[in-house]
Amino acid sequence: MxxxxxxxxxxxxxxxxxxxxxxxxxxxxxxxxxxxxxxxxxxxxxxxxxxxxxxxxxxxxxxxxxxxxxxxxxxxxxxxxxxxxxxxxxxxxxxxxxxxxxxxxxxxxxxxxxxxxxxxxxxxxxxxxxxxxxxxxxxxxxxxxxxxxxxxxxxxxxxxxxxxxxxxxxxxxxxxxxxxxxxxxxxxxxxxKGDLRGFLARSLGDREGPIYLFDGRLLGYHRGIHYYTIGQRRGMGLSFPYPLYVIGISSEDNAIFLGPKEYLERTRVYAAEVNLLSAPQREVTGKIRYNQREEPCEYALERNLLSVRFERPVSGVAGGQSLVLYSGDVVIGGGTIL
CATH class of the missing domain: 3.40.50.620 (HUPs)
Structure with a gap:
């Protein structure tokens, strides 16, 4: 037994x-x-x-x-x-x-x-x-x-x-x-109690920095880049004529960058910490977040980096999230998005 x-x-x-x-x-x-x-x-x-x-x-x-x-x-x-x-x-x-x-x-x-x-x-x-x-x-x-x-x-x-x-x-x-x-x-x-912001505040504290529009204009200030994620729309404390999303985060400059939704779209995604479980397949789909729909794509392993090209743009690619590839029901593998 x-x-x-x-x-x-x-x-x-x-x-x-x-x-x-x-x-x-x-x-x-x-x-x-x-x-x-x-x-x-x-x-x-x-x-x-x-x-x-x-x-x-x-x-x-x-x-x-x-x-x-x-x-x-x-x-x-x-x-x-x-x-x-x-x-x-x-x-x-x-x-x-x-x-x-x-x-x-x-x-x-x-x-x-x-x-x-x-x-x-x-x-x-x-x-x-x-x-x-x-x-x-x-x-x-x-x-x-x-x-x-x-x-x-x-x-x-x-x-x-x-x-x-x-x-x-x-x-x-x-x-x-x-x-x-x-x-x-x-x-x-x-x-x-599911209070992620409070947990981050207690663990990392506040670190004020600038919030820029995509064209370089200063819009205001944030309390810490750790409170934001790519694709986020709410919680900026800003008023603007059209909806703005977090399109970039710079740890070097401690800065947040905002732009319209179309600025979130990408067709090429790279990932590190790659783990492949199955042999290369011809028909492949991939997704960049758990709740997002899979999209047809092609992939290659280049110097321990996973390079993926999606047929259609995917939105909200966030560093640290997982890029996972499938062939039908089979998990090909994945990696951590750069």
Whole structure:
């Protein structure tokens, strides 16, 4: 019987994933991460208590993994450094890259696990002699965009039990097994009450600088470039005859640049920290944010940089976000936008 360590936050997705793994005949151990001190959207003391209750109902072993130091170093500090540079990092991608599918996998194997599992809506499937990362069948909840940093050699040791399930059905089935499902939160786990601006203010402080129009005219002053992201429209404190968007952020000059919406459009995008999971494909689509529509594109790897040319312009390309490529349901790979 194969041993699987499942990441169990105490939520409905990871809880039902643990249930499915046991139904599939695996020897299941539930692992809850302690990521930071204080309360958050997940991984709080209340989350640990919920996870322990789920494990008790399933009669499986439950462990708590204290990785506060690693999470602070790899996720929170990286997150803050990126914002300090005027970039827009994706903390879920950072967590998947450094914590869930690297550190957790390593620690689980050291404790005797054959594989690890999470409650992500995605699939890992073997075709011939290769393992492929694919979208979950629930396209509305598919989370493959956040999973592109998984190393190709790690795919054989990862299970996504929810990849063939619909979100609505998961919550319904969870209630049948465990009772009322906990409220689902969209907040960043380490940002109290979802107050990102307050978190950035406490962590980085205010650093006043100029706001320029695209033609170089000074329009006013901002309180810190870390409060802004490319494509942002609101929160400028300015009045202008037509809508203005953040079209550029300069960390060197501590400056924000504004312009009309069409100034956000680009057809060429570059990304670093590239991870490719699949061989080159002819028909490729890509997207630059999780909630944006994919667009047909061509790509090439040039000196460890991913160069992508979209057939149609994409809007709001923000440094620090992820550029992810697909061929049908297969994740080709991706990188961090420059």
């Amino acid at each position: 194969e041993s699987v360590f499942v990441a169990l936050s105490g939520g409905a997705d990871s809880g039902f994933a643990a249930f499915l793994l046991k139904q599939m005949g695996y020897h299941v151990t539930a692992v809850t991460f302690r990521l930071f001190d204080g309360e958050g959207a997940c991984c709080s003391l209340e989350g640990i208590r919920r996870a322990r209750r789920i494990a008790d109902i399933l009669s499986i072993r439950h462990l708590t993994l204290d990785i506060r130091e690693e999470f602070r170093s790899y996720v929170i500090e990286t997150f803050l450094r990126e914002y300090e540079k005027g970039r827009t990092p994706n903390p879920c991608v950072l967590c998947n890259r450094y914590i869930k599918f690297s550190l957790f996998l390593k620690k689980a194997k050291a404790l005797g696990a054959d594989k690890i599992a999470t409650g992500h809506y995605a699939r890992v499937e073997k075709e011939k002699d290769k393992y492929l990362l694919k979208r979950g069948i629930d396209r509305k909840k598919d989370q493959s965009y956040f999973l592109y940093p998984i190393r190709r050699e790690h795919l054989p040791f990862i299970l996504f039990p929810l990849g063939t399930h619909l979100k609505e059905g998961v919550r319904s089935e969870f209630r049948k097994v465990f009772g009322e499902a906990p409220r689902e939160s969209q907040d960043l786990c380490f940002v109290p």
